[in-house]
Amino acid sequence: MPTPLGLPPKTMPNLNTFRILSLVWKRRSISRIEVAAELGLTKSTVTKITGQLLADGLVIEAPVTKAEGRGRPRVALSLNQDKGLVLGLEIRTDGWSSVLIRFDGTVVRSDRGARTWDPRNLAQDWGDLLETLAASPPGGAPVLGVGLACPGIVDARSGVLIRSNPLDLQTPLALGLMLEERLGLPVTLENDANCGCWGELAFGASPLPGPFLFVLCEDRRHRTDEPGPHRVAAVGFGLVLGGKPWWGPDHSAGEFSSVLKGTAVDRSLQFNLSDQQMARVFEDPGTQAVLVEELGRNVAMLVNFLNLKAVYVAWPPSGDGEAVRREFLRLISSNWLYPTPVACAVSAPTGGAEAVAWGAAGYFLEVLWGDSSFEEAQPRWK
């Protein structure tokens, strides 16, 4: 699979090119002098590399910025947003959401649909869907690649879905490669809650708040191929520690099961609610309140144990996300041992209802030209 945009391989002689691209991407608009200062490069190196990027049309000189004080006004560099689009797709057990975005995260089109998946046919089904979504991008800009998010344990580095209870998959599937061959486009694959984290890292608040938790709660079919409308509140966590998502050695970090879950046989997979309670959790406010409290207590434990600075809570549109976030804040405070108040913000994801698909596209861009020191985000494309 060739590298998109004709970019060189992310190897030694080209690392400064990627460092510059990454910085221009993250800062949106930055002068050559600031690039040189921030990356510790000489002005001539920056001029030479950015000259090539300008000639290739990857970078443009943005409108002149106002210089502070005296001296010549500086010309800012930005990525050429017309150069291409990235498709982000979130797969759920009973549907999907997608976004087409520019490099700065601007959504130019979003779609969603309902359907279930045959675990024996995931590559075929997802390939069909992606082909349709990538077929006619608005404005004629090409789709450069695909960021795919799905529930389960994912080895994002190699693009392998290792296991997924929701998708009823218990053996590894190299979906990244299979879809690349099918589409002729580079594809990244990442866990859905981790994609929520990538969305915040790529397009969220700057500077980042510090270590944070992304709570992805979805109202969805329990398993994709299960008969009947058996719905559950399905929760996954994404954790950002040290500026990047924490995957763990087996890539299973973020898998959640409640501390409060009892031993009775009728308990649901993740909570202390019975299967019957879970089936009506988003219809019955009383049951939903029990769920919110149980999840909130678990979140509080993690926030205080890991001394996190922020929690992003993605809640199903059928519920009251604001009330959930207020309750989480209360529970975080009440779980804290000391008089000094807990300094942790709880908010909705910056990407709103499409946060996961948006983050999947963000992860694709991180892999494409992200910080070259971030070895986890090395592309497979040469």
Next chain:
Amino acid sequence: MLPPKTPLANAYYRVLKRLWRKGPTSVPALFKELDLSRALGDRLIDQMAQEGVAGPDPDTGHLRILESYGTVLGLHMGTRTVSAALVSFTGELLLTKDFPYPEQGTPLVQAILGAVARMEPFIRPPAAPPMRGVAVSLPGIVDPYRLVLLESNPLRLFEPLPLKEALGRPLGRPITVENDANCCCWGEAVLHRKQNLGNFLYILAEQRPHTIGEQKLSFQNFAVGFGLYLNGSVYHGTRFSAGEFQSIFRSDPLQRNQFSITDQEMARSHDDPKVEEVIARELSRHAALLVNTLNLDRVYISWPRPERVSRIVEILREEIQRNWSYNHQVECSVELPTMGLLAPAYGAAGLHLESLFQTADGPAPYFPGKN
């Protein structure tokens, strides 16, 4: 005294770090591994020999850190007892002592200085190599970079207590301070520094006497702190409070213990295995969430009653598996601390040595008058 950590001394510390982490090695192999020129390498080895910190092994001729160079005194300041561990520059445990915490009300700084003074007669040369540092393990929230005890419920300190000058000046030796459970992590990391331990959780459960004023109820409280070791270092969080624990089963704010049981029930925990089992189960469920959410490789658990520890380990293993959503076995080993109850004191000294030899950023000992 080792040289200050300037860029010029970087190579010096790279050599020491190599010897510390991997053990003795032949000089040519060392130069090759660290890509040192012979001229620079020979100069560094001469300097180390003059200072007495490293020299050749008489049998193999391999370069090694010399035990005779010095020791670090690790102190764990419990609420009623102080544990001391004297550790050599090669990480060997040379001597241990336990003694009661000074009278209630003694300021912490005085208590630490008193503990060092109490150890001095046992560790004077020639009985032991010179003491070249003091490392202190404390219950509570500790900033090991600025050497400040930020808050501590067990020590009843709710205002930041700067320890850098308060200890550094009177002791005249390099100082390190760190949270007790974090010290335990450092200790395991130092003891197993030749292998990769992966990411792990350390559960430090201690029984501490606790008195509730109004009810005049005195009991042995199970006090629990966690340490988390990720990617080759202790994880501190944004405000150094990572690892602080309170059970999410707990609902009555009037109870003073960290669990869901009443203080009256906690008072029976020492004699009633059923209560102890409730505590262990509750604690294990929280540990299980951490193990699975963080995909950890191992857990160390330090339990105050050795006769019960095998049952506690069993409970912990059960809960880790029960908390896992998939069918396969969770790959996380549950282990007992290598140093047993000495872990916090040993670990404090271990952190001191680890940070002394490291070249990257991290908690560093405070050298009085130098940094």
